[in-house]
Amino acid sequence: MIRPTLYNKFFFLLTFFISLSYFYSQKKFTIVLDAGHGGSDIGANRNYSDIGSVQEKNVTLGIVLKLGRMLEKNKDYKVIYTRKIDEYPSLTNRTDLANRSKADLFISVHVNSSPSKSATAQGTETFVQGPNQNKANLDVAKAENDVIFLDEKDKENFASYNPSSPESLIALKIQQSKYLEASLIIGGLVEENFVKKDKRMSRGVKQENLHVLRMNAMPSILIETGFVNNYDDAHYISTEEGQQAIAESIFNAITSYKKMVDRNVKEPEPEKPVEQPLKNDFRILLMSSPNKYTTEDSALKGLKYILTIKENGFYKYYYGTTNYASVRDNNLKTAKDAGFRNSMAISFVPNQTLGSSSYYTIEIYVGKDKLDSKSNILKTLPEIIRNKENGTFYYTYGKYKTLEKAVKAQKDFESKGITNTIIEKKSK
Numbered sequence: 242m243i244r245p246t247l248y249n250k251f252f253f254l255l256t257f258f259i260s261l262s263y264f265y266s267q268k269k270f271t272i273v274l275d276a277g278h279g280g281s282d283i284g285a286n287r288n289y290s291d292i293g294s295v296q297e298k299n300v301t302l303g304i305v306l307k308l309g310r311m312l313e314k315n316k317d318y319k320v321i322y323t324r325k326i327d328e329y330p331s332l333t334n335r336t337d338l339a340n341r342s343k344a345d346l347f348i349s350v351h352v353n354s355s356p357s358k359s360a361t362a363q364g365t366e367t368f369v370q371g372p373n374q375n376k377a378n379l380d381v382a383k384a385e386n387d388v389i390f391l392d393e394k395d396k397e398n399f400a401s402y403n404p405s406s407p408e409s410l411i412a413l414k415i416q417q418s419k420y421l422e423a424s425l426i427i428g429g430l431v432e433e434n435f436v437k438k439d440k441r442m443s444r445g446v447k448q449e450n451l452h453v454l455r456m457n458a459m460p461s462i463l464i465e466t467g468f469v470n471n472y473d474d475a476h477y478i479s480t481e482e483g484q485q486a487i488a489e490s491i492f493n494a495i496t497s498y499k500k501m502v503d504r505n506v507k508e509p510e511p512e513k514p515v516e517q518p519l520k521n522d523f524r525i526l527l528m529s530s531p532n533k534y535t536t537e538d539s540a541l542k543g544l545k546y547i548l549t550i551k552e553n554g555f556y557k558y559y560y561g562t563t564n565y566a567s568v569r570d571n572n573l574k575t576a577k578d579a580g581f582r583n584s585m586a587i588s589f590v591p592n593q594t595l596g597s598s599s600y601y602t603i604e605i606y607v608g609k610d611k612l613d614s615k616s617n618i619l620k621t622l623p624e625i626i627r628n629k630e631n632g633t634f635y636y637t638y639g640k641y642k643t644l645e646k647a648v649k650a651q652k653d654f655e656s657k658g659i660t661n662t663i664i665e666k667k668s669k
């Protein structure tokens with residue numbers, strides 16, 4: 242569901258979203274349409290006694306072909322398909338095609354399926370790239386160095402583009418955050434049309450670290466058009482009428498989005514500032530609880546990118562990391578939409594060293610029983626510290642003066658097979 246606050250953000254966001262490649266070269270607005278799955282990869286599927294077999298690969302192709310036909314009627318658009326028939330291009334083929342085509346927009350169409358047999362999950366959702374500025378993303382943009390289209394202001398700051406210079410890395414990060422903002426806009430428009438025009442249930446716009454979103458150097462969205470294991474959804478997405486309605490909603494969203502881009506490029510408002518990164522990092526505090534949850538626990542309501550910090554016996558669950566105000570605000574909205582009504586943005590000073598009486602340690606294991614001396618943990622970390630409180634054993638390891646070092650240590654443990662660890666802040 243899209244709330245009015247997103248609209249207020251549009252005008253601000255658009256001042257720093259640009260699509261100069263498209264503007265300067267007067268080339269057509271290029272859209273890559275990606276029908277999910279195909280060929281031997283059927284995707285999500287289900288058999289029904291009345292409507293027969295509903296297969297994701299057929300639904301996605303049906304919607305994409307209908308959408309493509311609508312777009313091709315307008316000569317301003319160039320449409321590129323990752324597939325037009327029942328075949329399976331690999332995920333890398335799909336993103337390579339999009340990057341090579343210097344596309345302005347990437348739209349991937351999929352069908353959802355919920356793990357439970359109960360089929361209570363229903364409706365649409367749209368994914369954009371994850372909230373963390375991730376390395377894979379930057380590497381893609383770096384490899385495609387002529388993909389760097391900065392606006393006038395950025396060009397002054399990063400005039401000499403050299404892919405390996407630190408300044409250029411900052412430029413790339415700015416570019417990535419622009420793609421994310423643009424993806425949030427188009428994703429919001431799609432979900433809004435599903436709700437308002439098609440009277441569907443929307444599960445909102447979410448962030449997820451998916452290949453087709455991560456490896457693209459352009460605004461990209463992945464639309465889950467309905468649940469194959471929900472009877473009403475399955476019926477809707479498998480009919481010509483349902484697919485046509487879905488295609489129209491996506492088409493209308495693309496049209497509105499392109500209008501925004503055109504308006505922004507042709508009528509620049511120079512007095513509005515380009516978004517600058519903030520000094521501090523921001524994470525969304527979801528909740529503080531005496532209970533330890535793993536990322537798969539339903540208490541975290543499906544949110545990913547969770548950092549847990551234990552302090553005074555309470556586990557604090559944080560979502561996302563960013564130093565952009567707009568991304569922070571969106572992360573907060575995602576948290577509230579997920580049901581964390583009291584969540585709030587907390588600022589962290591990057592690489593802040595704790596005072597002499599405090600340090601971070603890693604809580605490796607908590608349990609009623611002692612760890613076996615032959616366990617992977619004790620073999621890997623023989624100097625681990627064991628404490629017993631109220632009949633529970635707590636194993637902790639290491640002392641770190643900054644949160645970043647503790648996070649790095651946690652990642653190292655993960656690579657050694659020690660998972661579900663928690664960072665704990667301790668005062669002597």
Ligand SMILES: [Zn+2]
Pocket residue numbers: 277278284285297351352
């Ligand atoms: Zn799929």
